[in-house]
Amino acid sequence: MPTHPMTLLTIVCEAHARGRVLDLLRTTGAQGWTLFPVEGTGAQGGRPADIPEYTNLQIEVIVKPAVATQILEQLGRDFFPRYAMVAFTSEIQVLRAEKF
């Protein structure tokens, strides 16, 4: 079965950034996303993630490589200075290119 190259963009951020990140994904044309609460430590210290308001989120979105670049640029410009956040991409293969 033929597969198509896509980019998996992973964003780990504080829960307070949730609304703005999802807005960004929508406006840049991402067709869907997956979100789950996570915990961990990072450059801005540990996040106990004990109650939903203080938790960390991991957001995963599959997009075309060009869209991933655009989202990363905006994250770097508008989000990284303000929120506790990391973002990274990986190249993946999907079956149905039209879904993304």
Added chain:
Amino acid sequence: MIDAIQANLLSPAVLFFVLGVIAAVVRSDLRFPEPLYIGLTIYLLVSIGFKGGVAIAEAGLSDVWLPSLAAIGLGAAIPLWTYPILRRGGGLSAVDSAAIAAHYGSVSAVTFIAATNYLNAIGEPFENYASAFLAIMESPAILIGVVLGRLGSGQLSPSGAATASLRSLVHEALCGRSVLLLTGALVVGAISGPAGMAKVEPFFVAPFQGVLALFLLEMGTVAGRRLGDLRKVGPFLLAFGILIPLVNGVLGVLLGHATGLSLGGATLLGVLSASASYIAAPAAIRVSLPEANPTLSLTASLGITFPFNLTLGIPFFLAFARWLYP
């Protein structure tokens, strides 16, 4: 005074809070599942809101409006004097000062609920409609704080981005879970009145103390995990987190007295004025003043002021009200 403090410190709610702090300090693996935490908050907010709504139906709006106006005015005004204290006294940046001022003008529902529980336990009557003060004091200070922060850091421009951010702030401040639940339950309680109360009383009234004790156990662990951050905030915020609530609380009791509340009601207005938000304000401030350092405001409100009010503040404001009322 000593009796009042003792009665509070030896109540199950406060003892469970202390147990939670100990659990966090000794790094126990005690941890509430998230859905339980959310369930307990929903129960407490709906229960306190519903009781308040029923009380409004019984008392009538004519009794409620003046102290409500006082509550909303005090909430909005608290950032106006805490901001310059933080800015000049503490030497903090404009956005950090504004963020902390917003936290202290806004209120802590749990502190208020614990205070009602305490008054019930010692048999001091109070106006149940005081829950309305809780609902209306949550947001004004956050809006004032954000405006102060923008003014102080020279960001108050009528650009599109600022307008969009203001819109999301108003949405955050007025439609957040706690304000929505509390206000909604107040309205439901006011419409259904005492007859409605009779139907839900076994669920919303009898188990209340137990649910609060369980919730404070969890909040003890949440506060306890942040005790380590006390080292990062310095002695100024430590003193601020205890002295400012004392001043604000005394003002609240005086204002309650002046607007005709009972001794118990004035105590509750004092507790609300003294309390600092650690749920609604952090969320709104992260959206609207993201440059502010959340460790400062959260450590002050959750790590210092919340435990202080819960243990010593509440009985102190009652003692002050007792001294004030003949």
